[in-house]
Amino acid sequence: xxxxxxxxxxxxxxxxxxxxxxxxxxxxxxxxxxxxxxxxxxxxxxxxxxxxxxxxxxxxxxxxxxxxxxxxxxxxxxxxxxxxxxxxxxxxxxxxxxxxxxxxxxxxxxxxxxxxxxxxxxxxxxxxxxxxxxxxxxxxxxxxxxxxxxxxxxxxxxxxxxxxxxxxxxxxxxxxxxxxxxxxxxxxxxxxxxxxxxxxxxxxxxxxxxxxxxxxxxxxxxxxxxxxxxxxxxxxxxxxxxxxxxxxxxxxxxxxxxxxxxxxxxxxxxxxxxxxxxxxxxxxxxxxxxxxxxxxxxxxxxxxxxxxxxxxxxxxxxxxxxxxxxxxxxxxxxxxxxxxxxxxxxxxxxxxxxxxxxxxxxxxxxxxxxxxxxxxxxxxxxxxxxxxxxxxxxxxxxxxxxxxxxxxxxxxxxxxxxxxxxxxxxxxxxxxxxxxxxxxxxxxxxxxxxxxxxxxxxxxxxxxxxxxxxxxxxxxxxxxxxxxxxxxxxxxxx
Amino acid sequence: xxxxxxxxxxxxxxxxxxxxxxxxxxxxxxxxxxxxxxxxxxxxxxxxxxxxxxxxxxxxxxxxxxxxxxxxxxxxxxxxxxxxxxxxxxxxxxxxxxxxxxxxxxxxxxxxxxxxxxxxxxxxxxxxxxxxxxxxxxxxxxxxxxxxxxxxxxxxxxxxxxxxxxxxxxxxxxxxxxxxxxxxxxxxxxxxxxxxxxxxxxxxxxxxxxxxxxxxxxxxxxxxxxxxxxxxxxxxxxxxxxxxxxxxxxxxxxxxxxxxxxxxxxxxxxxxxxxxxxxxxxxxxxxxxxxxxxxxxxxxxxxxxxxxxxxxxxxxxxxxxxxxxxxxxxxxxxxxxxxxxxxxxxxxxxxxxxxxxxxxxxxxxxxxxxxxxxxxxxxxxxxxxxxxxxxxx
Numbered sequence: 001x002x003x004x005x006x007x008x009x010x011x012x013x014x015x016x017x018x019x020x021x022x023x024x025x026x027x028x029x030x031x032x033x034x035x036x037x038x039x040x041x042x043x044x045x046x047x048x049x050x051x052x053x054x055x056x057x058x059x060x061x062x063x064x065x066x067x068x069x070x071x072x073x074x075x076x077x078x079x080x081x082x083x084x085x086x087x088x089x090x091x092x093x094x095x096x097x098x099x100x101x102x103x104x105x106x107x108x109x110x111x112x113x114x115x116x117x118x119x120x121x122x123x124x125x126x127x128x129x130x131x132x133x134x135x136x137x138x139x140x141x142x143x144x145x146x147x148x149x150x151x152x153x154x155x156x157x158x159x160x161x162x163x164x165x166x167x168x169x170x171x172x173x174x175x176x177x178x179x180x181x182x183x184x185x186x187x188x189x190x191x192x193x194x195x196x197x198x199x200x201x202x203x204x205x206x207x208x209x210x211x212x213x214x215x216x217x218x219x220x221x222x223x224x225x226x227x228x229x230x231x232x233x234x235x236x237x238x239x240x241x242x243x244x245x246x247x248x249x250x251x252x253x254x255x256x257x258x259x260x261x262x263x264x265x266x267x268x269x270x271x272x273x274x275x276x277x278x279x280x281x282x283x284x285x286x287x288x289x290x291x292x293x294x295x296x297x298x299x300x301x302x303x304x305x306x307x308x309x310x311x312x313x314x315x316x317x318x319x320x321x322x323x324x325x326x327x328x329x330x331x332x333x334x335x336x337x338x339x340x341x342x343x344x345x346x347x348x349x350x351x352x353x354x355x356x357x358x359x360x361x362x363x364x365x366x367x368x369x370x371x372x373x374x375x376x377x378x379x380x381x382x383x384x385x386x387x388x389x390x391x392x393x394x395x396x397x398x399x400x401x402x403x404x405x406x407x408x409x410x411x412x413x414x415x416x417x418x419x420x421x422x423x424x425x426x427x428x429x430x431x432x433x434x435x436x437x438x439x440x441x442x443x444x445x446x447x448x449x450x451x452x453x454x455x456x457x458x459x460x461x462x463x464x465x466x467x468x469x470x471x472x473x474x475x476x477x478x479x480x481x482x483x484x485x486x487x488x489x490x491x492x493x494x
Numbered sequence: 495x496x497x498x499x500x501x502x503x504x505x506x507x508x509x510x511x512x513x514x515x516x517x518x519x520x521x522x523x524x525x526x527x528x529x530x531x532x533x534x535x536x537x538x539x540x541x542x543x544x545x546x547x548x549x550x551x552x553x554x555x556x557x558x559x560x561x562x563x564x565x566x567x568x569x570x571x572x573x574x575x576x577x578x579x580x581x582x583x584x585x586x587x588x589x590x591x592x593x594x595x596x597x598x599x600x601x602x603x604x605x606x607x608x609x610x611x612x613x614x615x616x617x618x619x620x621x622x623x624x625x626x627x628x629x630x631x632x633x634x635x636x637x638x639x640x641x642x643x644x645x646x647x648x649x650x651x652x653x654x655x656x657x658x659x660x661x662x663x664x665x666x667x668x669x670x671x672x673x674x675x676x677x678x679x680x681x682x683x684x685x686x687x688x689x690x691x692x693x694x695x696x697x698x699x700x701x702x703x704x705x706x707x708x709x710x711x712x713x714x715x716x717x718x719x720x721x722x723x724x725x726x727x728x729x730x731x732x733x734x735x736x737x738x739x740x741x742x743x744x745x746x747x748x749x750x751x752x753x754x755x756x757x758x759x760x761x762x763x764x765x766x767x768x769x770x771x772x773x774x775x776x777x778x779x780x781x782x783x784x785x786x787x788x789x790x791x792x793x794x795x796x797x798x799x800x801x802x803x804x805x806x807x808x809x810x811x812x813x814x815x816x817x818x819x820x821x822x823x824x825x826x827x828x829x830x831x832x833x834x835x836x837x838x839x840x841x842x843x844x845x846x847x848x849x850x851x852x853x854x855x856x857x858x859x860x861x862x863x864x865x866x867x868x869x870x871x872x873x874x875x876x877x878x879x880x881x882x883x884x885x886x887x
Contacts, residue, residue, distance in 0.1 A: 388518065394511035403507070407555040415556070422552045426545040433521075433540060441525040441533050 015068035025051035077488030160239025171222035178215035246345025286313030333401030343467030371444030546598030553591030599632030618725025662689030663793035694775025702778020709771025
């Protein structure tokens with residue numbers, strides 16, 4: 001037996017610090033909950049945010065080498081940006097627990113511990129190019145998320161959790177199969193070594209790569225809700241509470257995008273044309289089908305679910321294009337989308353009513369918002385701003401992301417893709433505008449302002465205020481943000 | 495008003511931002527204060543124009559990319575773009591992308607179907623803004639972007655565009671004749687007139703373009719005033735149907751007079767503001783093709799037909815409906831809004847020179863630029879031809 005000796009310095013432990021902080025925080029919270037009963041939800045929220053901010057500090061403050069911990073960790077530019085987005089999004093979504101009405105899940109310390117574990121999972125996904133660690137991160141975060149959805153404790157929430165879990169298990173299986181195939185072909189689970197090995201054997205055998213890619217597309221496609229593995233999205237969004245649904249539309253996807261970026265860019269640049277074609281088809285189908293389905297939705301939350309699928313399609317287009325500009329566009333788009341989406345889902349959270357007064361089936365049917373401007377002008381206007389922003393109306397936030405994305409497509413000579421993106425934005429306007437039409441141009445169904453905003457509280461209003469500010473004045477910080485993003489993305493070679 | 499931004503700003507991205515933003519207030523004006531089918535009209539208007547302009551956005555970004563490829567610098571400033579010679583094939587595509595955005599706004603046949611709904615349902619103020627400002631955003635776009643940026647494509651597509659214009663002129667005039675609603679008559683007459691505006695723009699010479707710009711202005715005054723007048727009568731009677739009127743001249747003499755003047759200006763009676771622009775546009779296009787100009791000229795005759803019939807049916811003859819007997823004439827507030835417009839119609843109709851010479855100066859510069867930028871010999875030849883014969887400028 002050889003003795004294994006490892007130099008502690010070579011492990012580069014500070015790179016693990018961000019994940020360690022949250023893990024310890026979560027474990028500590030569970031321990032405290034064992035001893036102290038009835039912890040207040042404000043305390044739990046604030047302590048969790050504190051840990052998230054500490055984590056954020058550790059992420060930004062890290063300045064060691066990019067490889068760490070047996071080369072399993074890869075702390076490069078996109079890992080950094082993605083972590084910042086994940087942590088900021090988590091820190092601003094979490095205070096949505098402080099709503100006017102009390103919900104069971106937000107009173108339990110477990111929820112917050114799970115929330116922190118979930119973030120650790122996402123972080124593991126983005127700071128690694130090791131297929132096994134990515135898998136662990138994926139599963140940690142997913143399992144925590146399924147549980148948190150179920151904790152909402154409504155029949156629909158259980159349905160959503162189980163649906164998400166079953167489909168997620170299938171996706172996990174796909175992922176494992178794909179990783180297995182790549183390992184079988186190359187003898188490695190590190191993406192960069194897989195790339196080298198595949199290049200060395202000139203991307204043969206094709207069948208193996210095809211199978212690996214298809215399984216990977218299935219697995220990540222599930223996480224990113226790409227057509228055809230998107231069917232869970234509307235039901236899960238509908239069943240989850242609005243804060244979680246909004247969170248799911250943003251954070252798991254950014255983690256998925258980073259993994260997809262690491263994996264698929266290697267495959268797209270392999271020069272095997274059909275790989276690009278598969279991805280192209282997935283992108284176009286995702287954008288278009290989701291958009292068309294969103295047109296006929298009767299529930300705002302389901303509409304937002306389909307629209308988020310379509311937004312994810314735009315992002316996959318950025319990965320398909322694969323230039324520095326398009327990858328930067330992805331992060332820019334997603335940062336701006338995050339705030340607008342946060343605003344939209346917070347508004348849904350605010351107008352949540354205990355009973356489904358407007359429709360038997362749906363909680364937020366369009367009719368609910370009829371004539372809202374006559375009852376609550378400020379609420380209606382703010383919601384309208386979010387809708388127009390999501391539709392890509394200038395000069396609101398998402399427009400600048402879209403602008404940069406289309407321009408990235410054009411600059412890489414993907415003219416048809418650019419036109420398809422543009423046409424899809426035109427289709428998307430209809431269903432976003434539908435809500436604005438209901439709010440501003442129709443007569444109220446129930447002229448009782450007290451039915452709305454039953455869940456509003458000061459923290460929620462503050463969050464909406466921040467989201468509105470960022471959405472409306474996005475133009476002010478798009479330029480500096482773009483510079484920072486470009487710097488980090490190009491530094492990590494994407 | 496967000497529409498102001500479209501005409502002031504040369505940075506093209508901002509142009510696009512304001513272009514889109516101007517839809518939101520219009521959506522609300524039509525949708526909230528309009529007639530019965532206001533929501534359908536507002537949504538149709540919004541979707542049509544939005545769909546057109548997103549493709550224009552792709553065009554704008556592609557243009558920026560071409561500029562970058564040629565010079566190595568990113569720029570979305572229009573003065574920079576003017577200096578760029580765009581390859582011919584790219585011009586064709588870009589012209590198409592911009593054309594869609596502008597043509598839907600103008601609105602050109604066959605993208606005009608949103609306009610009658612929007613006008614029919616919009617409140618008076620909405621119609622005035624639509625006719626006087628919003629439609630001109632499209633024709634402005636042609637003069638500002640399509641012509642100087644893509645001279646070769648403009649010449650390449652000249653005849654098809656001209657044929658579309660003539661269809662607009664004649665077809666819209668015929669529909670206008672068949673309308674029973676006063677407002678729809680004016681709405682369709684707008685389409686008909688915009689046909690002549692675009693025709694003048696594509697004349698590729700100083701007369702035509704200057705005339706078309708002047709016509710944009712005069713049509714803004716005249717159709718705006720006509721919509722205001724319909725608003726006046728709608729306020730009193732709550733109907734816009736021609737058959738509900740008749741003999742109004744006896745009851746409301748001042749109203750009839752102002753209406754008559756505006757109508758004549760709309761038809762293009764010499765010495766009114768409408769004549770100058772229409773005449774110059776047609777004279778300009780005569781150099782390109784006399785037969786097409788002749789066809790477009792019938793638009794003026796048809797215009798006289800439907801407008802005079804409208805006037806005859808609602809103002810002359812005996813008062814048939816008892817409700818109309820007690821109608822009050824224009825009050826001081828209405829007069830104070832309309833008299834300045836009447837004065838403008840007369841003054842600019844008799845002495846349009848100050849305005850024309852100002853417009854002419856910039857148009858001359860633009861034509862020189864187009865001539866310099868042209869790649870295809872056919873383009874240079876056509877610009878030469880359009881500007882030489884009997885040119886006095």
